[in-house]
Amino acid sequence: MTGGGRGRGRPDTGVREAILAATEAILAEAGVARLSTREIARRAAVAESSIFYHFTDRLGLLQAVVRLHLPRYHEVAAEVGRSAGGGSLRDNLVRLLDALDAYYRRITPILAAVQADGDLRARFAERGADGAVGPQRALLPVVDYLAEERRLGRVRADLDLEPAALVIVATAYQRAVFHHLGAPGGPADTGRVVDTLLPALATP
Template structure:
């Protein structure tokens, strides 16, 4: 990401959103190689200094794009935790898997950008070392949901919740990656079928 002189004063209203949209469009079209502050500013119709004002650095910008799409998963996860015990375990798992899949499909270009850039990867790992940020955070709502189902007696009492949550999140991530690599029109394994494969390991006997 190229540098630029930081301007004085507060950027105008809507600039932050325009920068996020421009960064996401560039990543989807051309990947991290074209993700320069000059190109983002040109696409956003903003001053280059506005990027540093709002996001501090390149990693901050990418993390902001990821947060932009968190509701795709967070809203589903919160609803499933709230509704634990209602409906079937299969339906709840399918909702979780589909919410995670939608989220990961939107952020797949950002994950690829971080993996492709050694500096970004190292700084991302450094910022996530304390567990406050990073992909491991996706496990927490799933663990919460499984714990509530376990308390209600619908999930095995001896189930190790973190590995089980990892299987669910991992399955959703793989579905999203396959779709990203193969194109949105490529055949995909339905979330309900993935739920059916996971259920025997989860159900209380």
């Protein structure tokens, strides 16, 4: 855990943010192959030891990057949840899917890094056993929203909420994968996706 002097003029209060930004940049540009603490420290212009001080280990750093974007998705999900019964079901679902899409576009490189490392994958699963972290954090707000719309009579009474939410979340994740792989033409826009799903969700 050696490295250059702290900050090279950067205020101590910005070290954590600089490390997170450098981690995201490296993953987006070069993937997990170049994600070493030395390279992160060089890009962030901080001491390598500061990475371990702020995040304990590499897994802690990756989890912090995921958490960095989760609040914004939850804000949108909460806003959509408050809109249950108002506006149109279609518009609410498009906004929810757009928020999920943006979230997964940011964290897909981090998920790929975890999947590519057996030790990281096992430790991520272990740390997520209590539900505090992990993919279910994106699923639950969708379940809650659909449950409220069902209570208000706009979503089918017989709808199995968790599988329906899983389809929405999986669609957002797959769209992010298409984006990162540069699939020709890209996936269908979120409006078309919602129009396809809506007959199975909405009350006739």
